[in-house]
Amino acid sequence: MKNKLSIVFPTLNSEKEIIKLLDSIEKLGLEREVEVIAVDADSDDHTIEILEQRKYPKIVKLPRNSTKGKARTEGIKAATGDIIANIDSDVEILDGWHKAIMDTMNYGDIVAGHSPHPERGDIPRVPILIDGQDITYPACNIAHKKEVFKKVGYYKDTELAEDCDFNYHCVKAGYAIQYNPKMKVLHHHSTDKIGFIKQAFIYGRGRWELNKTYPKLKDKHQHGLGIRNWVRLGFGFLGYLYEKIRKK
Numbered sequence: 001m002k003n004k005l006s007i008v009f010p011t012l013n014s015e016k017e018i019i020k021l022l023d024s025i026e027k028l029g030l031e032r033e034v035e036v037i038a039v040d041a042d043s044d045d046h047t048i049e050i051l052e053q054r055k056y057p058k059i060v061k062l063p064r065n066s067t068k069g070k071a072r073t074e075g076i077k078a079a080t081g082d083i084i085a086n087i088d089s090d091v092e093i094l095d096g097w098h099k100a101i102m103d104t105m106n107y108g109d110i111v112a113g114h115s116p117h118p119e120r121g122d123i124p125r126v127p128i129l130i131d132g133q134d135i136t137y138p139a140c141n142i143a144h145k146k147e148v149f150k151k152v153g154y155y156k157d158t159e160l161a162e163d164c165d166f167n168y169h170c171v172k173a174g175y176a177i178q179y180n181p182k183m184k185v186l187h188h189h190s191t192d193k194i195g196f197i198k199q200a201f202i203y204g205r206g207r208w209e210l211n212k213t214y215p216k217l218k219d220k221h222q223h224g225l226g227i228r229n230w231v232r233l234g235f236g237f238l239g240y241l242y243e244k245i246r247k248k
Contacts, residue, residue, distance in 0.1 A: 003081075003105065004035065004080065005034040005082075005102070005143075006037060006080060006083070007030075007084075007085050008079060009038060009088055009091075010040075010068050010088070011039065011047050012042075014090070015050060017089055018090075019050065021091055024094070025093060028097075028098070030093070030098060031054075031056040035079060036056055037057065037075045039074050041063070042062065060074050060078050062074060067157055068139075068159055069157050070157045073155045073157070076154060079146070082146055083101065086143070087139075087185065088189075090187065090189055091187050092118070092185060092186040096184065100183035101143045104178050104180045104183070108176060109145045109147070109148055109175050109176070110142070111142070111179070111183060112141065112142045112178070112180075113142065114183065115138065115140050115185050116186065117186070118186040128164065128217055130172070134177070138163050139155075139162065140187055141187075142163070142177075152166070152170050152173045154166075161207065165213070
């Protein structure tokens with residue numbers, strides 16, 4: 001029996017970004033092959049209208065201020081596929097993405113893909129190695145067999161580092177996270193100066209949450225030496241301190 005893929009993504013006032021995602025799904029004809037689930041946290045712009053106009057997405061509605069972790073979990077629970085791909089509302093799926101997932105699932109249970117910005121390329125990450133595996137693959141482009149959630153559980157109800165947290169539990173449960181660069185999306189997140197700072201700040205807050213929850217992770221961060229990476233780490237450290245002070 002052929003495996004079925006479900007795509008899950010959270011939305012909140014995503015009218016400016018979601019059209020690229022939906023257009024890419026239709027360009028590739030994926031709406032005829034896969035289940036598409038949008039989980040909306042009470043958007044008050046035209047997000048729901050845009051989704052309803054396309055007809056095929058299944059829409060799960062959550063209360064305002066629901067976290068990304070909660071949204072991903074509810075989308076997974078609503079999915080009927082054997083394989084579930086988590087993405088973000090600001091990605092554009094490229095040709096070969098679906099095939100790369102299905103091919104990798106012939107020998108693995110989890111696969112993470114390549115998610116560069118369309119103009120600036122890869123945004124540097126600071127890997128965290130657990131049992132030799134990087135747990136920082138983002139949930140903007142990762143897929144799991146449904147049985148993984150049955151064994152490990154679901155995403156933590158948080159807005160910060162819900163993906164790293166879940167990856168950690170998957171690795172500790174004995175799963176290997178495969179990487180397939182052909183599983184490619186373009187991630188249209190903001191990369192102007194303000195967007196860069198905000199992203200790094202949130203990133204730092206998430207790292208504090210991870211270190212607080214799993215103290216042994218403090219020694220597992222693999223810091224790179226690139227200038228852009230160190231600048232990002234600087235703003236990330238400010239976010240780290242902010243979260244630390246805020247939670248005292």
